Amino acid sequence: MDYRQRKANRNRFQDIQFPSLDQYFIWRNEVANQTNIDPTDSAGFYWIKNSMAKYADETHTLERVTINAVRNQGTKVYYRSSAFWHASAKVNLPSVINTLYSSALNGFDQRCSVYGNCLAVLTEMKFPDATNNLTLEFPEGYKRREM
Template structure:
């Protein structure tokens, strides 16, 4: 389930041919105000958007549960809608030139992950569009962790080689990849 913000639900439900009420539009407007607040204020306002605060929107909660529980909706439908709406192929189809990044973790030694401009653009587009052109901005939470999963996916699903410590494309799997044998 990837449709997490009220406006994403709105766009998806409109795509599915459903009518959006003025009450739900008001919820989206209030949510957008809170989203523009600083982190502490957003956290302080988190209770404003609990389902119980909106008793007149039960139909929307039922629609959301349909998506979550796949009642008459294939989960790929919402994912495909989101992919198309946000033109994600533009970012996913960029060249994936892998960069090796070594991080000193202190007591656990050096850990390595792999990143690419293409993966950065796709991640930023989904999670923090305002920084899409600010390559590797630290304001995009969890990018390095996402890169670990990205590297594992590339290793399993493609034939890409990974750069070694001398930046030569020699590795079939990310460094320290815990490969499972069958």
């Protein structure tokens, strides 16, 4: 659809309550005309649009998960939580949000690896060890960067 068609379709957004509902198009054009867009603006838009605060505010109870890595690289560990699952599903595949840890959500285990690293750096949460005790300061297998 080219710009002329989009402009012609503006009337479908108007109704008796909002006879000149053009703000959406004004914002879109402002963003389209910017050469240096801040990604936080986009993130903030989706945070509000998807009511993400309710998922982020859920209790983050970490569960240790082991998987057999490809190409004989041994067993790998990552950490997940239902709160992170709900947030990920809401953004990436809302149809499975109530099917906890559905394999339909592509790449969730990789996202969990980053999630665990963020929790380690930004919070004081402890991670479960192999006996499910919260003893680890960092995710199992985490390698800190050295200067």
